[in-house]
Amino acid sequence: MRQRYLALLSVFASLPAMALTFQTRLESIEWTVEGDKFECRLTQPVTDFGSGQFVRRAGEQAIFRLNAYNAMMGGGSATLLAAAAPWQPGRGDINLGTVRIGSGNVLFNSSQAQAGRLISGLIDGRSPVVRHSSGDGRVSEVRLLPVRFNKAFADYQGCVAKLLPQNFDQVKQSQVGFPGGGIDLDGPAKARLQVMLEYMKADPTVNRIELDGHSDNSGNRLTNRDLSRRRALAVMEFFKANGIQESQITLRFHGERYPLAPNTSNINRAKNRRVAIRLERGAPAEQVAPQATKPTASATS
Template identity: 75%
Template structure:
């Protein structure tokens, strides 16, 4: 494979500026579906180039990207098209806009909107096409073919139904509110915590949960600190009831010390009554003590 790749590079260097197209022969086209609870991928290998693939992470819409096996495609700009098939006379290409191309294993990634339009195009018999403009004036095209797409797309959609509601970047910093002023978890808070629990059970590498309780400034300092403690405890008790080990949980409470907004009206005070939740992956020797009995607020008072 490496010798073939080097031969292609040598050939391209010796040719005048021209258009070069990478695509798989129609009879050899295949689509692959891979994935788990965190990510689904729908890809088509491209002969002598790499692959084109749709990637959908948990909690997000799909993007389209190309994966290069070498550095044939250099940095620059490209046009992304949903191209009409040659056997569909009278249909024009759909220009989805200009995109940036870089060197490396994944030289190009689309927006979510562009990926959605490419999927609709494939279902309509169109080809995702990246037309890259080289510095020497030549043009390189990378094309996927729509053959066998519908069956593979059905399998991909089945994978998507099993994705978690959120990915780690979305779930690692979460907030549970107490807008009513008490310490009880409302329906919204429980729904948020259920999403966190689902992620924790799917990803055992996340083994550290930090709970930081907060209050507004309505009461005196001691009352506010106790309220923030009881709110953090309410969240911890919910997590424990769902099977999350207590030794993974660190609890702190801060009273009114760290408001999100000035405590100047009811809406702002409601925002400040909260528990911030931070998830992390911590090696065993790095883990802090599981529960801080008086928290940061007590140490700094």
């Protein structure tokens, strides 16, 4: 291991003479893991610069983020590399493409594919490197080192295992269908609602639900409106049975008025038999003034 450390110290001898490199001294390198049900972060601080950070939100793969105390790199683009370790001769750097450098504290967010290859590289002893060339020929680099990575990555994977199935952007709008034409929730519908319910229970600021029931045009207008109402009520009853209060739910029903697809085939009509669900953020439940026990309901014909 000592030989690897010494080799790392000489890694910059081949860099251009004008290169400015930011990295943490070997004896000071640390990886930290933080997170909750919504997001996990695996971070290496970079001395005098900021940090390199893998961020994985619920329902997504990780991205790599470069954070800076100041706008040290300027604008433009930079090259992202999985750089070979100096103790592994004959292995070249892997060019992962370019990233666009911003002007704030977060200089860039990589793609998920780039982050995945950086993680694989770290496991294999490679270093994530961000290389930026200015217009006057100056080169600056930020380098993370793989020292102590494997232990931290195991902790990070433990955090990832506890993430929710989806994040708020993914779960805030959804819909359930009634392909058979009735009013009962089928297995896929219940599974989709369960994901939304799980998120609401984890995030108390998401405590409002809007339900909009719809039908196809198979019946007359009054029948279709009633079907759309009963479908929305079926979804409401699911949430109520799982601890959501009626006062948190707004219910509307529209009959055949807003089709997703023209009612010209059985497939299209099945698409139109649905309830759209939208989750909203509000004040925590204990701060909300008491409301009527019945859901707000409105109908449009």
